[in-house]
Amino acid sequence: xxxxIGCGACCIAPSLSSSIPGMPQGKPAGTxxxxxxxxxHCSIYGMETRPKVCGSYQATREFCGTTRDEALFLxxxxxxxxxxxxx
Numbered sequence: 213x214x215x216x217i218g219c220g221a222c223c224i225a226p227s228l229s230s231s232i233p234g235m236p237q238g239k240p241a242g243t244x245x246x247x248x249x250x251x252x253h254c255s256i257y258g259m260e261t262r263p264k265v266c267g268s269y270q271a272t273r274e275f276c277g278t279t280r281d282e283a284l285f286l287x288x289x290x291x292x293x294x295x296x297x298x299x
Contacts, residue, residue: 231263
C-alpha cells in the first residue's frame with residue numbers, strides 16, 4: 213500500500229521522541245508536526261534532518277485504513293494503547 217497523498221495522519225497521531233527541526237524535544241501524540249505543510253506533505257521529506265523513524269514508517273491497511281479519518285482513528289488508538297503519552 214502506498215501513502216495517500218495529503219493524508220499526514222502519521223505526522224499527527226503518534227508521539228515522536230526524536231528531534232525534529234522546530235521541535236527539538238520531539239512531538240507529543242495528537243500534535244501536528246511543524247514540518248507538515250498545509251497540504252499535509254512533509255517539508256523535510258528526503259532531507260537528512262528528517263527523523264529516521266519517519267522514514268521507516270510503512271503505510272499498511274492495518275494502520276492507515278481506507279481513508280485519512282480512519283488512519284487518524286487507528287493511529288490514535290494505537291498510540292493510546294502503546295504510547296508514552298498514556299494517561
